[in-house]
Amino acid sequence: MSSLLRTPPSQSNTKQPQSEIPRRLVVELSRRTAADLAWLVEEEEMNKTTIVNRAVQIYHMIVEAQRNGRGLCLEDAEGRTERLVIV
Numbered sequence: 001m002s003s004l005l006r007t008p009p010s011q012s013n014t015k016q017p018q019s020e021i022p023r024r025l026v027v028e029l030s031r032r033t034a035a036d037l038a039w040l041v042e043e044e045e046m047n048k049t050t051i052v053n054r055a056v057q058i059y060h061m062i063v064e065a066q067r068n069g070r071g072l073c074l075e076d077a078e079g080r081t082e083r084l085v086i087v
């Protein structure tokens with residue numbers, strides 16, 4: 001897995017660098033997105049913050065790849081691939 005997806009160890013007694021200071025964000029989710037988030041929290045046994053952080057990191061990687069002429073493909077168990085494009 002990419003280092004972007006690793007959960008950093010707790011740093012409760014150390015001062016965090018400015019770029020690592022957590023930021024709070026209030027967002028309004030559609031019903032479907034809220035249900036998907038709830039499903040992911042239960043399925044992955046992670047909190048909402050971790051799921052959202054990972055989602056943003058993955059989305060960033062996909063957008064960056066597309067801008068650089070690369071793509072993202074999913075492969076099923078039979079080896080068939082499907083290219084994902086975010087528009």
